[in-house]
Amino acid sequence: MTAEQRRNLHAFRDYVRKILDPTYILSYMTPWFRDDVVQHIQAEKNNKGPMEAASLFLQVLLELQEEGWFRGFLDALQQAGYSGLYEAIESWDFQKIEKLEEYRLLLKRLQPEFKTTINPEDILPEISGCLINQECEEIIQISSNKGLMAGAEKMVECLLRSDKENWPKTLKLALEKEESKFSELWMVEKGAENVQMKDLEDDEMKTLDVHIVYKEEPENQNRSQNSCSSSEVPPTYSPLKPRNYQLELALPAQKGKNTIICAPTGCGKTFVSLLICEHHLKRFPQGRKGKVVLFAVQVPLYEQQKSVFSEYFERFGYKVSGISGATADSISAEQIVENNDIIILTPQILVNSLKDGTIPSLSIFTLMIFDECHNTNKHHPYNMIMFHYLDQKLGGSSDSLPQVIGLTASVGVGDAKNTAEATEYICKLCASLDTSVVATVRDNLEELEEVVYKPQKFFRKVESRTTDRFKHIISQLMAETEALAKSIFEELGTVTLENLSQIQNRHFGTQKYEQWIIAVQKACIVFQMPDKEEESRICKALFLYTSHLRKYNDALIINEDARMKDALNYLKNFFKNVRAAGFDAIEQDLTQRFEEKLLELEGISMDPSNENAKLKDLCFILQEEYHLNPETRTILFVKTRALVDALKNWIEENPKLSFLKPGILTGRGRTNQTMGMTLPAQKCALDAFRTNRDSKILIATSVADEGIDIAQCNLVILYEYVGNVIKMIQTRGRGRARGSKCFLLTSNADVIEKEKLNICKEKMMNESISRLQGWNEAVFKEKIRQIQIQEKLIRDNQGKVKPVVDKKNKKLLCGKCKTFACYTADIRVVEECHFTVVRDAFRECFVTKLHPRPKKFGSFEKKAKIFCARKDCLHDWGIHVKYKTFEIPVIKIESFVVEDVATGAQTLYAKWKDFNFEKIPFDAAEMSPWAQES
Template sequence: MDNSQPREECDEVGQGDSHIDKFQLQREILTVCSTVFIDKIQPVELCVHLSDIIGKAEEDKIKAATDEKGPRKGAELLLSFVLESTDPGWFTVFVNGLRETGSETALGILEDFKALSDFSQHVDGMKYDLNSVRFEDLHEKHLRVFRPHIIEYLEPIQLLPHLIQRGVLSDSTVDRIRAETRNKGRFYGSLMLLRHLPTLKNTWYTDFLYSLWDSGNQKDKELVQLIDPDFNPDWKQYQTSQKRTVTKEIAGDTIDAVPPKWRKYGSADEGRNITGAEVEQVSLKLSDLNITDELSLRNYQHELAEPALRGQNCIIVAPTGSGKTRVAAHIVAEHLKQGADRKVVFMACKVPLVEQQYQLFCQLFEKYELRVLKVCGDDESNKFLHQLISEFDIIVLTPQILENHLLENTISSLDVFSLLIFDECHHTQKGNPYNAIMSRYIRQKHRDKMVKLPQIVGMTASLGVGDAKTDYEAESHILHLCANLDSRCIATVERYRDELDQYVNTPNEEFQPLPNRQEDPFRVKIIAIMKRIESIIKQSPICYDLLSSGNKALTKAPNERDSQQYHQWATQLGKIAPTVSQNPELTRTIVTCTDYLQGYNVALGVNRNARTSDAVEYLVQKLSPYSTRQHIQTALEKELFQMFEDVRPEISRLAEDRRYQNPRLLQLQQRIEDNTRAPHSRGIIFVTTLAIVQALYDWLTELDLAEIVRPEKFTGARASEEQGGMTQHEQENILAKFRTGECRLLIATTVAEEGLDIPECNFVILYNHIGNEISTVQTRGRNRAKDATSYVMAEDRFQLKAALNCQKEKMMNKAVAVMKRKLEREDVSQQIMTFQREEIKKMDIEAIKRQKKLAKKSSEEFHLVCRKCQTFAVSTASLRKIKESHHVVLDEDFQNKIQLKDPKKVIHIDGMELQKKIVCAECPSLEWGTLALYEGEMYYVIAIKAFNVKTVDGQYYKPCQFKHWIDAPFKVEPLDAMVECGKPQNI
């Protein structure tokens, strides 16, 4: 970069240390603003327009950084070069570059800061004191982003002495916070503390951070680092640096969540900005709510919104990538304008979708001071939802949370809301929380004609056809969905179809058959072990027990030992064995055998789709618990483990033998390389199991290709950490990396199929994985880039299923069009009413069954024994329940029956901190539950699925295994914390 030319002499803006010249002010503006928009610019494209201030060598460095470490790193390097420039016109060149590359977000932020249009008019001759800039409003807004995290960890009583010492709170406020904490708990005390922080001192923000830091609590220090990563315990250094970092948020996704409004970044005069110009007031009236211009809705999006804006219950059906969530935001805005009593709930089935929609609403509605609440399973606000409803205008949550509050009657009725939006509404079918909520809605509607129920809006890319084989059945399926959602309108794009086609890319689709290894000695050896174990089962008395109890089908294993059908057979056999045999030793034998068979079944699947070494590693991890505590193993358990130990050296050698490399991986590698040559390309590989996700990730990270694509795993939150599940926070971080380019390839299970806004994705690979017609549409929709391609890399047997999905998709599109016309032109209300009455009858019958089941629950004592080794664990008399769902053990002797293991990460859910895993002391391969901290006490929380139920005289209850506590035959009393808070001793 040639910066040797003399710098143009600048006009002096002020005098003394408190004033800065024009060029210094420009640099200050860019430094502060860039922390917000750094993820919104394309560094390589922008370089082309900055040749006047950035040389060829610097441009090459920026391109290299972008290719190797992602766009964010490239952007950081570009900005550093820009800020180093001494060219007098550098600021104008940079702004023009942003405009040429279409970086509207960056331009908007700079414009809000009045760094463009007003700069030349007001800067000359104006005295500007950087120290006079008021940060209070920004600090308050900044802290609001982190409020859920602060409330979850803050201990208000412990923090108050430090805040008092710094003079942040008045004596009366301190007394109120203490009373609120004592009477209502830490959550409400924290809320009150945060509300009163900004009321007394202008320096409240830094005082709050220093109070947290000085408290001596490690979690408080972690909170400080979360709130402000640039925090420096040295007061003077931090006071100087905070002017540059006040707007900096953590991890790009938080920046997106609540972007700062620079109009409130004012000077000492209330109504003026840093250039002296009048500032637009941010506190807008609800009647002024108009986000249409900000959304820039297209004509087809307006068409989709029309029925909802008329107040109709409707289902919006439009392709993935068409902007349905922006349509939803428009509907919400118009709905809220109609009255102060309006209350909106937006529901999404998966946590990443909740987070995504929450961020969009925060961006759009913040300046109107509409209050948006996000509630997920592990949020502290979950248990207080019913008390928070009145404080918020828009609530974004998963449907199960709302259903739980309705079940517990903490939310008495759906009529407290005025609009319910169901994202991915095709899930509104039996067994789904969406359907449970709508069942309540329909019942209330039919039984109280005068009740004012909320408007219903459903959104989906694909309604599906269920099990339909004919056009009539497909139409009936869709009509049932309309009945379930109480909707008599389907909104699709018709008038502006050509415009829709312009914006929604239809990816190319290719089917590529996957080859098998010519020789697969690993498979041969593992199947040989499986046959030996099957022989042990056949020769045991369990076969006679199965025959005599009518379970003949379980006496014979399926032939395809690497199939899902085989895994289901082994799982079912392990469950049914205790119910047909009263012999604990025999039950232990069968359960152990089926556990081994399930492990070998998964290993075969890993070997088929990944490396043999990955399959070996899976088996080592799966079976290693059986190698511990040898003195308590049965002879059979030792024999089963020895089978694996005998073959382990040989299969480990096979894993290193290049003759047995998997040709599927060579094809997959080639496909990835072909699609990631462009520096900004991104893709997703969909697979069937968590084990294969891990295997492909391990394989990719060992290739040179990993430095280019920087792969990450993306899995669901329901699976345990051992199985490869992810927490909500981990999912959010991975998606943020993917959007910014820090990660360019996701290896995912079906959790990424629906709804996630990943506009950069330009190729999708279905790797030996074919879902139904709905998932086919959804996964295709992940491809949003122009000229994107969807690859189906699968065995020949999947080709027929792919073709069938294609036909079902055509049948669905036809049925949607037919039903839309019928709903518009014919009176199908009678059919919908009939469907709804049938649904109410089914609900009544299920409610009666549920009441009978509850009535049948015995007050008698039962024993829970380990599902695997049949060792006595606990008497039901020692159980208590928390929140109707978490069951804890109060028996002091329980600690002698367990081992505690450290988890990979501590999880928070329903106000509990899950700190340790509980496993059986006799067979440590089976997890019984968790050791959890709840309201200051430690409790053993157990899962019913880990146990068999026996009567006190030793007889197995039939059935003896239960997946859910509600199905168990005994009553469990709620925990009385005041009476029993000391009982789990010596934990």
């Protein structure tokens, strides 16, 4: 038993408490547990339940000093049947167990219905594999002694503690086999997302627009680091000791100048912001106080900064608090700002507060700090805040304005092609932030270079497979599927599949093909025919064909970067889910076509001669670097989460590389196929990589928006991974150790050229910054002022052009089957941004299913999802909510097609703001009695 294992078990104890009934494994633990301890744990279960018993069990377990108890504990779990928990603790990876949480919540809500409708004796044989043997015996015994309802209640209790990743699906199949009505309530939807959306009705998957922003902290600062465990003893505080280059970066801001601080990843910009903030607050005379606001672009970064600032400033009597999107509903922004000296915010909170007047002006603050300030452009919340600032500045207001500080590792150059254009781009960023100084390290470069090492950069061009039978077969299947889709239009004569999209020269297995699929699906939504039944049939068929084409395209992309085996498993899982989820005639045909090729595909995927050349080269790099330096620490960056999993499996299954014991780090959002890591899971993954010397490589996607600190390493590998100059600088900044290396490995020469272009742009950026730093300050300020005046003029003119409201009554049709839903005259606007339908007949147009993640948003309580009532459609229309005393549907416009009643013309809108119809405010007097809460 190592200290690391003990610490990890303590860190993940909550997972264990929710699953383990310790009385089932006590008989295996007798070499380490005294009889009186065993009796105490058994009594704890009888008196307080299994969770409290598990807490006591873990407390005793973690205090053991005898040899072999940890291995004994794992063996006990395996012997008792806790295979999921055993696997999670063995690998310290609880993702599979974490995925079960949403199903546990759903089952808890459905428990009353479950115990009154389910005969546990009927379905127990089907789900027994998801339970412990003793649990099955207890369910049978309770059903016999206390009745079926008590047995069903016990079954729910056992399922809630199940560690088997397939129990939700197994339960679904068992319910369907028994033709139980409860199966309609038990929704097992793969990839249900768990992210907070901007709009209440916006419940669909969103593509994350990722900006690569790695939040770094200096290694040798006297502050505590992130840890998996919240109960570790906090370190003794000692004053921060700034380095000379950090004092240099802070100096212009400490002189009161609005400043952008541009310094490399790993140098400690957060530390610099602490110095600036402390100096700012102390400069106020007695009787006056400063008020600082610091913005963090995402919730995890907000939490990190709030912790850092609280730890430092509360020691000096300053009040620190904050609000993020996760806490905004329960906290008053006005109160937080009024009652604290330092406020940490996610920027949208302030945007909303300025808009509704809760915070009347930015003059309430004396200092604003924008972390990752290069985001201050277009419609980013940072820019929205600065619009208020600049309107106040240029409007001649006598109210004082706060000092502005921006922090970034790279200001970027946009699309600049030369130094003059790059200089102009940086000037516009300075104008947006009203800064006249760009602070970089110039006088203390040697000291900076001792802290932040610039890794050597290597480019490796690898040839793709010379022959790719897997790609050939999948491409054939795609061509057949396209042909089936085209055949739908043959009898129409006037419309072809190609007519539905402007994207030409598309190739299978590319992002461009994905874009073509999206374009075809959008065109299909507004496709019209006189025969509406035929129109609906064609649209539904086309959606099925394109969804299969998308999966084939995904598989080709995986095949390009990983093993054929991984791509094939991706498709097998997809068709397994298709078979389980409905299976109409078209899906049966497509599945049969795939299965006819499956045996050949499996043979190809297992053929060693089909190994991916990129993986061979990656293996060579890793072997070479670890031969030269066995203590090498590596971060391997890849594009997608699917590739993270594929490369982890490849390394673990490769006898030459399995010693690396890879860890993984992915973003928090979810996609259709994969579930994101929670913030605690991310922190634990990083902590394990930092402290566990056995884990020598971390495979990561871009976790930039999460603002996670990444430990020091000496080898960075970019595996088909490239972006803009900001991404390049910050990704390269992960390699902080002396003598570090950075490899770009790709089969695409264009990728190497793009990375070389980024290097040129980085040089151009540095030259432009040096050029600006040489300008006369008065000249620079005047340049900034002229840009601000011009930009304000454009904004003001845009604000004057109001869209013409279309007062014509229009139809809303289901975007999938074209069934009539309602008229625009039936729609009412609730609290300015949510849209409901007041027509009584509308409730017959949709069906509801309990929402897997009910939640309160202000005056709203999200309770259910609504779907098109047609059984062969069930298109997602939005959600059902409780609003004050009313039960109302809230619809999302992207789920519908808008049809002009007079002309029949159809239009698709992505957002309500794009649809300029006459918006009538919600009026409670219009509501029918059925909408009143019962």
